[in-house]
Amino acid sequence: MTRPLLSYKNVSKQYNQRQILNNINLNVEPGMVIGLLGKNGAGKTTLLRSALGLITPDQGEIQVLGELSHQLSASSKQKIGYVAQQTFGYEGFKIADALALHRSFYPNWDMQLEAKWLARFELNSKDAINDLSIGQRQTLALIMAMAYRPQLLILDEPVASLDPIARREFMSDLFDLALDSGSGILFSSHITSDIERVASHIALIKQGELLLLDELDVIRDTVRKVSFKESTIDLSAYTILNRQQNCAIIYGYTGETVVGALAINTLSLEQLFVELHG
Numbered sequence: 001m002t003r004p005l006l007s008y009k010n011v012s013k014q015y016n017q018r019q020i021l022n023n024i025n026l027n028v029e030p031g032m033v034i035g036l037l038g039k040n041g042a043g044k045t046t047l048l049r050s051a052l053g054l055i056t057p058d059q060g061e062i063q064v065l066g067e068l069s070h071q072l073s074a075s076s077k078q079k080i081g082y083v084a085q086q087t088f089g090y091e092g093f094k095i096a097d098a099l100a101l102h103r104s105f106y107p108n109w110d111m112q113l114e115a116k117w118l119a120r121f122e123l124n125s126k127d128a129i130n131d132l133s134i135g136q137r138q139t140l141a142l143i144m145a146m147a148y149r150p151q152l153l154i155l156d157e158p159v160a161s162l163d164p165i166a167r168r169e170f171m172s173d174l175f176d177l178a179l180d181s182g183s184g185i186l187f188s189s190h191i192t193s194d195i196e197r198v199a200s201h202i203a204l205i206k207q208g209e210l211l212l213l214d215e216l217d218v219i220r221d222t223v224r225k226v227s228f229k230e231s232t233i234d235l236s237a238y239t240i241l242n243r244q245q246n247c248a249i250i251y252g253y254t255g256e257t258v259v260g261a262l263a264i265n266t267l268s269l270e271q272l273f274v275e276l277h278g
């Protein structure tokens with residue numbers, strides 16, 4: 001078995017006696033693209049930042065490339081790419097100077113990839129960072145995180161400010177990167193169509209708990225909304241993700257008849273998200 005690139009084991013975190021992460025177990029293996037989905041305040045950023053050692057969990061352990069997340073060596077840091085939710089620094093720099101400085105930290109920097117992406121996203125290296133739009137800054141942050149082909153890429157809502165074409169292109173690059181170089185990617189996004197397009201796996205987080213973690217195809221195939229009249233319906237064969245008076249969201253359905261069900265419906269990722277927060 002390959003060693004996970006990132007591994008959360010029983011990770012919990014509280015802020016002001018409030019549980020923000022609750023016993024999270026999650027592995028990112030080479031080739032995985034995990035889309036992290038959750039409402040505002042669900043704990044996504046806390047989860048992602050703790051992988052980089054920027055937040056220390058109260059309980060549990062996080063291993064990154066075989067090291068503890070709060071004791072990462074310089075060589076491991078060079079193999080991790082991270083794009084934060086907030087815009088990055090380099091104010092007062094021109095794009096070319098910012099890239100030159102950034103590049104100096106990464107011996108594996110791929111100049112051709114940098115040039116290709118600058119051209120594709122129409123960024124002029126002579127332009128000042130201060131004059132860039134939010135989307136252009138985000139594009140540059142993604143180039144800075146991806147041009148050294150990191151083994152592990154952690155992205156916190158990386159494409160929220162990009163236009164649909166740039167989003168699509170970056171998302172497909174993400175996928176290619178993971179497949180070509182055996183990297184693993186953990187990214188949060190509120191854009192379910194993007195997640196559906198590129199993720200191999202979905203991690204759904206609700207109030208700090210990992211409600212669902214599986215391959216996207218398995219989720220598509222086995223998660224269903226079951227409508228019923230009698231609340232005595234037997235759904236014990238399934239994991240119940242949410243249950244209300246006349247319906248339930250079940251996980252583990254394999255096409256059989258469910259006695260007492262009025263309807264058994266498939267759900268898009270967006271519908272599932274809405275149902276789980278209903």
Ligand SMILES: Nc1ncnc2c1ncn2[C@@H]1O[C@H](COP(=O)(O)OP(=O)(O)OP(=O)(O)O)[C@@H](O)[C@H]1O
Binds near residue numbers: 038041046085
């Ligand atoms: N340093 C902190 N001190 C106190 N509370 C915090 C701190 N950081 C985060 N929180 C709280 O933890 C919860 C989770 O925050 P987090 O940023 O992880 O959510 P998120 O899922 O990334 O949300 P969003 O989608 O809005 O970015 C929020 O209620 C937030 O207020």
